[in-house]
Amino acid sequence: MQIVHQSRSKTFRCPFGARPAGSMIMLALETESEADEIDFVLLDYAYGLDQFYDGKIMMNEQTQPVDDPAGAGASASETADQENLRLLEKRRFTSSVHLPGLPCLLFYWFEIRLKNKGCLYLCAHPSHDGSGLITSGPPLYHALETRQPLPFQVTVYRENFETPQWFRDATLYQIFPDRFRRGADFDLARFHQTRPEPERIYHDNWSDEVDIKGLPGQGYQATDFYGGSLKGIQEGLPYLRDLGITALYLNPIFMAKSNHRYDTADYLNVDPMLGSNEDFEALCQAAAQAGIRIILDGVFSHTGADSIYFNKYGRFPGIGAYQAVWDKTISPYFGWYNIHLNQGQISYDSWWDFPELPAVREHDLTFREFILGEKGVLATWLRRGASGFRLDVSDELPDDFICELRQRVKQVKPDAVIIGEVWEDASNKVSYGHYRDFLLGNTHDGVMGYPFRQALVAFFKGTIAADELNNSLETLRENYPPQALACNMNLISSHDVSRFITEVAGPLPPPENRDEQIRQKLDPAQRALGEKKLYLACFLQLTCPGVPSVYYGDEIGMEGYRDPLNRRCFDWQLVGSPLNLRLKELLQLRRRYPLLARGKFECLSASGSFYAFRRYINADGLDCCGQLCQNAGSEIRVLLNAGDKELQIRQADLDLTLEPYSACLLSGDQKLLFKA
Known part of the structure; x- marks a missing residue:
């Protein structure tokens, strides 16, 4: 039957x-x-x-x-x-x-x-x-x-679920702050003396290779620094504006021990290695003048052990939770942590059992007030100029905490955006035995698009065909509210995964350890093929529903396996290279054709290496989120050939040859708009 x-x-x-x-x-x-x-x-x-x-x-x-x-x-x-x-x-x-x-x-x-x-x-x-x-x-x-x-x-x-229009229209650029650019006022002596902790490694040369060993006897701690700063980012704004970028997502900038700064030491102050709070405000003002918004990384499921709040090593004035237990005294932060003294040994809950990342009790009222209160961390940084937050490890945060976080963020700045770090389909994500309220209109506006990346990596590595790529993307379109899908962070690289060009063009299987990975560079043939695939993946980032997200350095073809090799310093000598110029032209597409951000989506064909779809607005003028727009009755067709053979497209109203590893945009009446 x-x-x-x-x-x-x-x-x-x-x-x-x-x-x-x-x-x-x-x-x-x-x-x-x-x-x-x-x-x-x-x-x-x-x-x-x-x-x-x-x-x-x-x-x-x-x-x-x-x-x-x-x-x-x-x-x-x-x-x-x-x-x-x-x-x-x-x-x-x-x-x-x-x-x-x-x-x-x-x-x-x-x-x-x-x-x-x-x-x-x-x-x-x-x-x-x-x-x-x-x-x-x-x-x-x-x-x-x-x-x-x-x-x-x-x-x-939720019936009245709304997400910020500016973010739905954005082209996003992610920056790892220590590795993007030194400011013009960089001083080597001051750099060495800003935070002279004994575990730190200071790179005098911007072109030095990243550390993978740490200091002798200490092991790797992610504590090597290059001197990238907020002023450096501000001085890079003209480059970013010309690239077509309209929003920046900064990895953590708050004071911390490590270079990645996911071990927060002080939520209310910029790390002195990056600059000052005044530098952040100046960056936001300059970015606004360039038509660029700033999104910060919020790390609220844990702090650093070396922090004002925990103060395990006694480097900060005042009494942290660790000292309070050890000395049996009082700390305003004691209730933030599950920490105990038993038979002369201190034990505490930590994020994934990393002792440098003590886990926070998000239901503690003093912690909630500190982060979510009227004068709390969120409100403070929004008033200083931030336009939203990316929430680190959202699945480690209780739903009610994120709900209250959303209420505070939208109360202070109604058009601020909230993006969650979720690695799976966020509509039915399960963590700690519960379905999560991630995309129902109560918490996030959108999430990081790791399922999007996973599908593109598989497609360009040749492990799935175009029909399977389309099925993966359609699953998101089916399960995500349209206003959340429009905020989906369509990434292909990030600080937590290998760079895309290395992932799709590097040797298989990849090297297993950092010693081998750090020596791995694409050979000329791998590099040439990798650049073609990177370009087409970026083309899909810009034409599929969601917010295209460029990880710093991808636009110049930087290579690298997982951290810290994906966190090398931006190579400014490659700005103006042929790949950079081609991607710069590509990144203008959303400014030139708003339909690529706002249009509805329909797959036209998906087979083998060929993928075709259209973005369109019906005659009623309603965009993908049901809002009126100015493109009523318009259409753009997207055609892509990810194979090494040319394709002949023969239809009643279309006669077109797609070269290997190429793509194009056509108008609704089949006029060529852009050839990639």
Whole structure:
């Protein structure tokens, strides 16, 4: 017996994707007409987050002529799933569902009751293509279950969920502050004396290789410094503006022991190695004049052991939580940590058992007031000029903490953005045994696009074809609220993963240890191929839904495996190189064609190395987030060939040759807009 439900086809689910709370959706199932043994079909559902409420709805059978193109106007990807049934008389079962009035996840599946037995129709999850499969066993959807097999999912988000338009339109650039640029006032002697802690390594030369060993007898601690500064970033603003950048995301700038500064020592002050609070305010003012916003990295799940708050090494005045336990005295920060003295030994909870990163108790009221209060850390930096925060390890923060964080951020600066570090599909992310409220309109505006990166890396390494790439991207479009998808940080490199060019063009398997990795450089052939793939990946960053995010140095083709090799100093000698100039031209696309940020998305073709889609606005003038825009009735078609053979595109209104590793933009009437 053939059964079809395709969650990405408006024939079977309408409207598409995530939906606001309290709205209606239509769900449908089709079977062969000779399946007369079917007595009835039930729509089974369960909705909630921690607790789920389930139920069943009797579906209504309706007749449909054979020659009725069920879903006329549907895309090629929609109609492909119906071809077999198109040749048959179909039995069609439908149900209109009133979604819950509060944000949640709604799971659904179908129960087909036959005369002698029954079966279930669940999501064919491994294929990620919206199709289903027949099974006898029930779905497993609770957070503590294996979640295989899975039901279909509808993300139900807050009705008035809004995200900042400026960020949805942005082209983002991520900077690791110590490694971008020294300021013109850089002084070598002052550099060595600013924070002369004994574990520190100071690089006199900007071109020095990064440290992977640490000082003798101390081991690697990520405490080597080059002298990059906020003034250096400010002096680099003309370059960034000309590159097409409209927003900067800075890795942590607060005082800390390490060069990555995820071990915060003082939340209220810029690390002296980077400058001063006044330098930050000056940077924000200069950036605003250049049309660029600044987003800070907020690390609130842990602090540094070497900090005002914990003060394990006694380097700060006052009494930290560690000293309070050891000396049995009072510290205002004692309640921030789970810390104990037992038989002369101090033990404490730490982030992933790293002793230099003591974990914070986010439910402690004094910590909440310090971070989230009216005069707290968030409000302070927003008033100093920040336009939002990227939240480090969002899945380590309680939902209610992020909810309160959102309330404070939006109260101080309503158009500020909140981006979460989430590595998986954030719509159904499970951590610590719970589904997380990450994209329901209560916490983040968007998240880091690691699933986007994973799909592009696999595609350009040749381990998946274009149809699988499209399935991965469509899964995000189906599960994420449109206003959150428009804020998805479409990255291909970051401070936590290998640089894209190394990932897709480097040797396989990659070297296993840092000693081998630090010596690894792409040979000329690898480099040439890597630059082609990097360029096309950047092209997809700019044309797919979401915010294109450039990791500093990718635009000049910097190489490197995971940290610290992906955190080398920006090579200013490569500015103006052929790759840099080509990517600079590419990065102007969103300014030139706002439709690439605001348009709706439809896949046109995905096969082998060829991927084609369109960004469009219907005649009603509503963009991908349902807001009126000025591009009513417009369309841009995106064609990409990621293979080493040229492709001939022959259609009724199109005759085009796509060279190997090339792409182009076409207008709705097939005029060439841009050739990559």
